[in-house]
Amino acid sequence: MQEEYMGYYANFDEEQRLVCQNITRIEFDTTINQLETFTQPAKKLTELGAATGRYSIYYAQKGLEVTAVELVPELVSQLEDNAAEQGVELSIHEANVTDVHFVPDSSQDIVLILGPLYHIQNESDRQAVIKEAHRILKPNGVAAFAYISRFFVAGLLAKMSSALVTPLVLGELHETGLVTSKDVDAFFRTGYFATPAEVEDLAQSAGFNIEKHVATDGFGRYIGAEINSLSESEYQAWLQHHLLVCSEPSLLGSSNHGLVIARKHG
Template sequence: MEAVKNYYNNEAEREWQRLSNPYAQVEYKSTLHLIKKYFPEEGKILDIGSGPGRYSLALLKKGYQVSLLDLSQNELDIAKQKITEAGYTADEYYCKSALELDGFEEESFDGILIMGPMYHLHQKEDRQKVLKEAQRILKPGGKVIIAYINTWGALKASLREFPETFKDITKFEDYIKGDLSFSAEESFTETFFTTPTLALEEVEEAGYKVISYGGAESFIAGLNMQLMNLAIYMPEVYENYVCKAVEYCELPQYRDTTEHLNIIATKA
């Protein structure tokens, strides 16, 4: 995890800015939509892989008690600064890996976000450890949202972001099959990509009941330049697209082909 930790320490400020751009706002708002739809109306939330606290701050504004956990101290420092500047107070800030949940009491949280750790854990046993520990500390009836990077959506995005990968035509099949691990030299840091089918199986194997899942970018996935141009030249139309993309994020015809997959689950 050292490479991942170093990456987020170095890119902490950029991580705060990332969800501000017109395209990433779809990811951010669709995730908030799922939180509003499925989380309990009040209670204690643990934000695992909180980064600089975008979702934690939104949850605090809604009246939740929130604790943040991230392996990057720089990310947590930004989170604390932003939360304090906004006039809110989080319960705790834990500088830990998602693999270090054993210190939390059983059934102590009403809701849990796991919005980044699964992007970076190469070994299935490590991902299962995070999922099972999160289940242990989740209250009966509590909900968890688990994010994965989706190879089917990444394949679509690759045309813009990394087409050189597909000089080797066999790479297309790799993305269709999923379960891909990349080193820090091959990706933005050590990363893990998988398919919706495999991610859902993994969550169920850990003992959860899957309630639903959504594609964070919805039907706009891969169309970032078009959406960003729309935000500049036709802002009212841009807002309409974002509104409907958020509303449609769980529709099966869109959710399997987005870069980020959000699975909503509870204890089986």
Template sequence: MSYSGNRGTEQDLEQILEYYNAGTEKDRLTRGIGVIEWERSKVIISRYLSGNKQVIYDVGGGTGVYSRWLAELGHEVHLLELSPSAIEYARNLQQEENTFPLHSIEVADARQLLRPDESADLVLLMGPLYHLTAREERIAAIREAARVLKPGGILIAAGISRFSSTLWGLSVFGAKNEFIDDSVFFGMIRRELTEGQHIRPEEYPHFISRAFFHLPSELKGELTDAGLTHLSTAAVEGPVWIVPAFSEKWNDPGSREALMQISSLVEEQESLLGMSPHMLAIARK
């Protein structure tokens, strides 16, 4: 998770912190289509992990789901997150489990990391770019990630697709498509489709808080404009999440493998990138 966009709007920041402090994201990757996001993200991230111990900054890493996975693999992982509640949860969990400890767990803002220059091999931005709704703020976060990366270091940045809410409303997840007939929901997706700006209606308090939804080309452009070399943009879930019996298929090992393979085969197909709720853009310093 991360932060308000137009440095501006304290109301946005309050809504974002309220959303994450409430623990909404704690189990998101274990239910619904979050399960394929989790598995596919690990596949993509793993391509950029070396066999040696790496210093990794998980910036905006929430409660540390990816941090703990990376620590289990033997890396030195630092969880840097804006939400005090998420940080407290991660610290308590570490004390309880007492295995594969994270090197540090602290409250931090993606735009101003209290870390030395060129100190990380890999930086994850698995949420900050969602909630920085002004482009200059997203560029600032990317430049800050670049500052702390060693020469040749890798940045992996997540973006939410411009079309995610619309496709969700049209899919089997969208309450039998009743959302499409709701003027409030339609007003929300109209703004998303035309401006990329997601403003959560009061009528839907459980939707994700204030956010920006990217076009694939925008995400790539922000990385390059921040001075990094773009390597690839991969669809995380790809188009397979729309299968009507997704949960049933996912629980069948053979079908799950087929879904994962399809997502992998089309992950860089430009004509399908926008169908994936999440994208991971990879860049090198």
């Protein structure tokens, strides 16, 4: 399974994902907005699963000392190139985020986990990532955990193909958070799709207090064509509306991505 995951991201244009459409821009814009009050006073940030560095480079440009950890060699190469192109210094490590022993205990103000949780299918490995975040954070440090909602994915499967609307496929997703059907691409076969309550429980069981829980995309993916057709001024108006309502609990399950921001016990 890991080999299929590595192959998928070796050939996927992750660099452009967060900027190529309005419905993906909103993920980045919302995450940055919701983290602002926590990152402003911070000095040291580690991103676990940094991909090509969209977030790591952004925060390095803001003056933070950033450690970026990524497993896929092709993404690490892009990350290194992007950092050099932008003229920022990052501490970059090619490693599995379940073990970041090279980051000292209680050394970080912020830890970002904005992708790994929806590709780690083993529960003990998901717990290991959260425990590593807790270990490297200073007392009262803050972690951000992104996930993909299994409730959203059920609707997405129905939109993709009626052949996926079966008790077997939907039942597996509902019960396990997995989609193993041969009729989906590698992103889904290697994915893990959580419930909002599960991610809160995961954080709390590792010693975190929940500070915020937001619907990163809201219901925008259901009206994707309409959101993508907005002009820049219209997009900004939609974004401001979305930011007003993204903390509404009733939106969490219908959002593609959710974001839990949690603080380590002092």
